[in-house]
Amino acid sequence: MIRDYLKKTDWSNRIGNIIPENEPVELWVYPHGCVCSVMQVDGISVIKNGHYTAVNTTLGNMLLDAGIEGEFILYSTEAIPQNTSRWLTWWLSNQPGPDDEKISTIQVTTFGIVPKKTLPFQVTVIRPQLMRAIDVTPTVMTKSRDRRVSIFIVKRSNGEAYELEPSRRVEATILSYTDYGYIVRTSPDNAIFRVPRIARRVLDALNRARVTAKDLCGQRVTIQYTMKTDGLRLSSYKSPLLLRAHNLEEINDGEQSDVPSYENQYPFNYAPSVKSGSLTPTRCSRASIRLTENGIEGYEDGTNTVLFTLKPTTEEGLYVAALSKGDGLELWGFESDFAIDSLNPKAFVRCVSDNLFQQTGYTLDTLGLYYSTPEGAWVGDRSLASAATAVA
Numbered sequence: 001m002i003r004d005y006l007k008k009t010d011w012s013n014r015i016g017n018i019i020p021e022n023e024p025v026e027l028w029v030y031p032h033g034c035v036c037s038v039m040q041v042d043g044i045s046v047i048k049n050g051h052y053t054a055v056n057t058t059l060g061n062m063l064l065d066a067g068i069e070g071e072f073i074l075y076s077t078e079a080i081p082q083n084t085s086r087w088l089t090w091w092l093s094n095q096p097g098p099d100d101e102k103i104s105t106i107q108v109t110t111f112g113i114v115p116k117k118t119l120p121f122q123v124t125v126i127r128p129q130l131m132r133a134i135d136v137t138p139t140v141m142t143k144s145r146d147r148r149v150s151i152f153i154v155k156r157s158n159g160e161a162y163e164l165e166p167s168r169r170v171e172a173t174i175l176s177y178t179d180y181g182y183i184v185r186t187s188p189d190n191a192i193f194r195v196p197r198i199a200r201r202v203l204d205a206l207n208r209a210r211v212t213a214k215d216l217c218g219q220r221v222t223i224q225y226t227m228k229t230d231g232l233r234l235s236s237y238k239s240p241l242l243l244r245a246h247n248l249e250e251i252n253d254g255e256q257s258d259v260p261s262y263e264n265q266y267p268f269n270y271a272p273s274v275k276s277g278s279l280t281p282t283r284c285s286r287a288s289i290r291l292t293e294n295g296i297e298g299y300e301d302g303t304n305t306v307l308f309t310l311k312p313t314t315e316e317g318l319y320v321a322a323l324s325k326g327d328g329l330e331l332w333g334f335e336s337d338f339a340i341d342s343l344n345p346k347a348f349v350r351c352v353s354d355n356l357f358q359q360t361g362y363t364l365d366t367l368g369l370y371y372s373t374p375e376g377a378w379v380g381d382r383s384l385a386s387a388a389t390a391v392a
Contacts, residue, residue: 005163011136011154019133019156026128027136028153029143031109033075034085038063047092049074050085054092058100063108066115068123073109078102080229081150082278082342128155136164144168150227165226169243172223175378176371177214178317181268182242183371184223192381193235193341194317194369195223196268198242205248213267220246234319234368234380235341279307279338285351289359295332296360298352308336320370322379323362331379334367343367345380 015021036049038060045060046053054060063072079087091102098120106121115123131139133154140152144166152164172184172195181196198213206213222244225237287298287307295311310332314320319334334340345367353364368380376385 005153005161007162008164011162011164015133015137021132021134023133023156024130025133025136025157026155027131027139028111028128028155029126029149030073030151030153031075031107031124031126031148032081032084032150033073033107033109034088035071036074036088037071038069040064040069049088049092052089052092057092058096058098059092059103059106062098062119066117066119066123068108068110068113068115070113071111072113075107075109076102077105077107080231080342081227082229082339083280086277086280140164141167147228165239168225168228170223170225170228170237172221174217174219174221175373176316177217178371179269179315180317182216182221183317183369184221184240186223186237189236190381191233191236192369193237193240195240195242196270197240198267199224199244202242202245202248205245209248211248216245216248219248222246229342232344232346233341234343234345238341277338278342279336279340281344281347281351283307284348287352287355289352289355291360296356296362307338308334308340310334314370316371318370319367320379321367322365322382322384323356324365325362329365329384330362331370331384 011019034049036047038045038047040046044056045064046055047057047060063069074088075081075084076087076091078091096102103120107124108119108121109124109126112125112127114125129139136152136154143149143152145168149166152166154162154164171187173187174182174184175192176183178194181194183192184195185192206216221242223237224241224243225239227238229236229238283300284298284307286300288301290297290299295309297306297310298308299306310321310323312330312332314331314333319340320331321334323330323332348367349364356362356364366379366382368378368382371378376383378384
């Protein structure tokens with residue numbers, strides 16, 4: 001469902017100003033999934049999932065028969081959180097029956113409605129917590145430790161609603177500095193991803209220590225993020241922010257100064273914007289391949305929608321594909337109008353490689369972030385130092 005929520009920055013700026021600190025508010029804690037609604041129209045069940053409507057489905061009939069009507073959150077263990085809505089649309093379009101094997105993978109969360117009968121899938125009931133506005137942020141920080149939490153919704157009595165993302169942390173080492181952000185490797189799982197934002201306090205510490213953002217390469221840092229997607233992804237960590245630089249804190253220990261604004265100090269360029277919706281290996285497996293004046297395009301037949309483009313130009317800090325032909329290895333810039341951070345690179349290679357080879361003669365070896373370290377150039381976790389690399 002499309003919502004006109006105010007954001008976390010709006011909440012932070014208004015507390016103690018427009019919003020009294022002691023004002024009572026409701027805090028809803030949403031689990032992962034997509035917000036849908038179910039209703040009965042002329043005796044027929046109707047499920048709305050964003051812009052998609054499913055009529056007279058087994059799922060809709062089950063929910064209404066159990067007394068669940070109105071909005072609910074649906075999640076399936078068959079999909080990652082970012083793709084749940086798309087997965088649900090696909091699944092309902094196949095008109096699954098009551099014996100469909102994927103029904104047991106569903107988890108439904110209702111807003112205060114207890115089902116009147118047992119359903120063949122998990123149902124959880126959530127209710128809001130009542131608290132003072134000043135207590136919302138500390139509560140969000142505490143509850144963010146629960147990995148099952150997707151988002152926090154704060155509702156005021158005047159109808160205003162705020163969407164607050166969880167705040168989580170992970171330790172990492174900076175591998176490289178690029179125009180589009182730091183490339184880091186996390187300590188717990190060796191995940192490699194780009195961090196395009198720096199906290200204002202770190203910018204302040206850099207200024208006081210008289211060092212540049214590039215000087216942090218090789219340092220231990222703390223990354224703040226909102227959600228981690230399990231499995232192999234181009235970036236498992238959503239909305240990363242460099243929160244702390246440990247060595248900088250040691251240098252500036254005890255010093256205090258005003259926290260700077262972001263104006264005229266932000267060191268990174270913005271990466272290309274994306275449309276709503278995620279690029280998936282399954283969708284790419286059905287793509288046709290064509291050579292154009294811009295490079296190599298993967299597109300959908302029928303709609304002619306371009307899913308991804310490989311261009312013979314590269315920039316450090318952006319995604320590239322390593323293509324081989326004969327004895328040479330070439331790097332091609334990888335672009336898409338869709339969100340690609342949750343894409344599984346190995347699955348993408350597996351789904352696209354054969355078709356790409358048939359149409360172009362290139363073998364797709366790997367996909368990942370392109371960056372350099374003192375040891376040489378890298379694509380994701382693959383070193384190019386020992387390869388004869390010809391950059392197309």
